Amino acid sequence: MRAFLLRRFALAVPTLLGVSFLVFALAHVGGDPARAIAGEKAPAETVERIRHEYGLDRPVVVQYASYMGGLARGNFGRSSQTKRLVAEDLKRHFPATVELATAALLLAALFGMAAGVLAALRPGSFVDLAVMSLSLVGVSIPVFFLGMLALVAFKGMLPGGGRLDFMTDFTADRTGFVVLDALLSSRAEVAREALLHLLLPACALATIPMAVIARLTRASMLETLSSDYVRTARAKGLPVMAVALRHALRNALIPIVTAIGLQYGTLLSGAVLTETVFSWPGIGRYVVESIKGKDFIAMQGAILVIATAFVLVNLLVDALYGRLDPRISHA
Amino acid sequence: MPEFIDVLPARGPSRAWLKVRRSRAAMAGALLVALYLGAAAFAGFAKRPPREISQDSQLQSPGAGKWFGTDHLGRDMLSRVLHGARWSLFIGVVSVGVALIIGVPLGLFAGAAGGAVDALVMRVVDIMLAFPAILLAIAIVATLGPSLFNLMLAVGLVNVPVYARQVRASVLQVRELDYVTAARALGAGRTRIIVFQILPNVAAPIVVLATLGVGTAILEAAGLGFVGLGVEPDTPEWGTMLAQAREHSFMQYPWTVAGPGIAISLAILGFNLLGDALRDALDPRSSKI
Numbered sequence: 001m002r003a004f005l006l007r008r009f010a011l012a013v014p015t016l017l018g019v020s021f022l023v024f025a026l027a028h029v030g031g032d033p034a035r036a037i038a039g040e041k042a043p044a045e046t047v048e049r050i051r052h053e054y055g056l057d058r059p060v061v062v063q064y065a066s067y068m069g070g071l072a073r074g075n076f077g078r079s080s081q082t083k084r085l086v087a088e089d090l091k092r093h094f095p096a097t098v099e100l101a102t103a104a105l106l107l108a109a110l111f112g113m114a115a116g117v118l119a120a121l122r123p124g125s126f127v128d129l130a131v132m133s134l135s136l137v138g139v140s141i142p143v144f145f146l147g148m149l150a151l152v153a154f155k156g157m158l159p160g161g162g163r164l165d166f167m168t169d170f171t172a173d174r175t176g177f178v179v180l181d182a183l184l185s186s187r188a189e190v191a192r193e194a195l196l197h198l199l200l201p202a203c204a205l206a207t208i209p210m211a212v213i214a215r216l217t218r219a220s221m222l223e224t225l226s227s228d229y230v231r232t233a234r235a236k237g238l239p240v241m242a243v244a245l246r247h248a249l250r251n252a253l254i255p256i257v258t259a260i261g262l263q264y265g266t267l268l269s270g271a272v273l274t275e276t277v278f279s280w281p282g283i284g285r286y287v288v289e290s291i292k293g294k295d296f297i298a299m300q301g302a303i304l305v306i307a308t309a310f311v312l313v314n315l316l317v318d319a320l321y322g323r324l325d326p327r328i329s330h331a
Numbered sequence: 332m333p334e335f336i337d338v339l340p341a342r343g344p345s346r347a348w349l350k351v352r353r354s355r356a357a358m359a360g361a362l363l364v365a366l367y368l369g370a371a372a373f374a375g376f377a378k379r380p381p382r383e384i385s386q387d388s389q390l391q392s393p394g395a396g397k398w399f400g401t402d403h404l405g406r407d408m409l410s411r412v413l414h415g416a417r418w419s420l421f422i423g424v425v426s427v428g429v430a431l432i433i434g435v436p437l438g439l440f441a442g443a444a445g446g447a448v449d450a451l452v453m454r455v456v457d458i459m460l461a462f463p464a465i466l467l468a469i470a471i472v473a474t475l476g477p478s479l480f481n482l483m484l485a486v487g488l489v490n491v492p493v494y495a496r497q498v499r500a501s502v503l504q505v506r507e508l509d510y511v512t513a514a515r516a517l518g519a520g521r522t523r524i525i526v527f528q529i530l531p532n533v534a535a536p537i538v539v540l541a542t543l544g545v546g547t548a549i550l551e552a553a554g555l556g557f558v559g560l561g562v563e564p565d566t567p568e569w570g571t572m573l574a575q576a577r578e579h580s581f582m583q584y585p586w587t588v589a590g591p592g593i594a595i596s597l598a599i600l601g602f603n604l605l606g607d608a609l610r611d612a613l614d615p616r617s618s619k620i
Contacts, residue, residue, distance in 0.1 A: 014454065015454075015457050015458055015461050016461070018454065018455070018457075018458035018461075019458055019461050019462065022458060022459075022462075023470065026470050026471065026473075026474045027474070029474050136600065136603065136604070137596075137600065139603065140546075140596050140597075140599040140600035140603055141592075141596045141599075142550055142553060142554065142557075142592070142595055142596065142599070144553075144554065144557045144570075144573060145573060145588070145591075145592035145595060145596060148573065148576070148577065148581060148588045148592065149588070149592065151581075151582060152581070152582055152585045152588065155582055160582075265463075266463065268463075272465055272466060272469065272554075272558065273465070273554050273557060273558065276557065276558055277577070284466075287466070287469065288469070288558045288559075291469065291470075291473040291560070292559065299470070299473065303462075303466060303470055306463065306466060307461050307462050307463075307466070310461060310462070310463055311461050
């Protein structure tokens with residue numbers, strides 16, 4: 001198992017290097033970073049001075065090497081827009097995205113699996129039809145439209161954006177997760193407020209994974225429900241629900257858990273659009289803002305972090321897959 | 332060419348077609364796609380041009396003569412939504428075209444060449460897949476600058492791996508089959524085998540992927556439009572329209588969101604239904620008729 005994990009990590013290294021090179025290349029093909037740092041109206045000499053100061057007049061390969069050297073020391077460069085270190089900005093914004101994605105995943109897994117099980121218990125029934133149709137609609141509605149719909153529908157009932165009310169005086173400086181930090185500093189009212197703020201964006205972000213998980217759970221359950229051990233368990237006189245949950249679902253779980261894991265990677269990144277709708281100060285919105293401000297250094301760092309998280313999450317899911325199914329051995 | 336070779340594949344599509352015809356989901360999908368194509372075709376009949384600004388009819392709610400209401404510049408939402416179908420169809424089809432033009436030869440090449448070439452191509456594909464699609468598209472548009480052309484290029488490039496992978500997998504399956512060996516024994520060259528023997532036989536999954544792909548491309552393009560990296564702001568493109576609604580108090584004027592939002596959702600739903608049904612029909616493993 002450990003050898004397998006190591007090998008998978010080793011394989012991820014060239015991918016991540018390739019990712020870093022591609023992002024670097026994109027950031028440098030696109031516009032002039034020196035001009036971006038200096039500002040639109042800066043005179044040509046200033047731009048040239050900055051180009052020299054930041055080493056932007058060196059060959060691209062040298063620049064890439066020095067950027068990677070900086071990365072190894074945790075230095076992502078300085079944002080031309082916020083004037084802060086990109087690493088600091090990321091530390092501030094990434095937890096917001098993780099918080100949102102985690103909340104969405106929990107919702108999606110819980111309701112998606114429940115719906116899938118209910119549908120599989122009576123294939124062809126009204127419940128089944130409803131679950132399948134809703135899941136189809138769920139994957140078809142763009143998350144940004146759904147988010148705006150939710151905002152209109154719950155106007156005045158639920159907060160419309162941000163992680164906390166504007167007036168609330170609280171900074172999440174321990175873990176970066178507002179809900180967690182509020183609980184840690186025993187401010188239950190802040191935690192409650194943060195959860196309320198999470199509700200709409202998390203629900204909107206959860207629809208697509210929820211639909212995917214529901215369909216997969218249904219398919220996987222249908223398979224296990226028709227197996228001999230389920231028939232035996234029913235013949236013994238065990239109640240339907242007990243058999244469904246303890247026998248069928250348990251065995252149906254392997255592909256479901258894999259799908260849930262893969263969805264998490266997608267959620268971390270898919271938050272770009274949701275964060276824009278709900279003014280959520282996460283890393284996706286940071287990417288969009290830095291692009292609008294032609295802040296290529298910030299964009300580069302943020303995209304790199306998201307892509308790395310995406311690769312690593314998928315890798316972990318892969319490893320977990322072997323753990324869950326004893327029939328798969330990686331020896 | 333001896334006749335029996337022609338007979339076998341000819342039966343496949345008709346059986347698949349029957350299956351598609353019998354599926355209610357497929358028919359619903361086809362209806363939605365037809366509706367969408369109709370909207371695109373007849374958008375020109377809308378009473379008002381989609382970009383016509385009207386000072387005295389801003390943000391009017393839907394009613395007689397203005398079924399979808401008007402937006403913050405007094406533009407007719409119905410006309411804009413209909414023209415939006417045209418734009419999104421154009422963007423979706425061209426993007427998928429870009430992805431096919433690059434992805435299919437790449438997959439054919441990698442699969443047929445094998446060895447180091449194959450390994451290299453697949454590594455590049457892996458790297459592209461390491462990015463979440465929308466993020467890579469955003470990065471490409473950001474680099475090249477927002478414009479219609481770059482939008483379609485970005486959405487197309489992001490989807491290249493999908494087709495390259497599928498084609499390569501099919502090529503690996505097909506290239507050891509008897510008819511390929513036979514063609515080789517007859518003295519056909521590598522290019523000839525790829526173009527005349529392998530390509531027609533890997534086409535079915537590509538058709539399915541491309542159908543589903545138009546839906547995905549529409550969605551991705553609308554997403555880019557929504558974050559402000561799409562077409563010119565006055566273009567009646569659905570994602571851009573939603574972005575403008577968001578900036579102009581859509582909470583008070585929900586119809587500015589409803590029109591384009593429902594339109595995108597229905598279009599994507601149609602392509603999803605149709606693509607799913609096509610996949611089921613063309614997949615030999617599910618050949619219950």
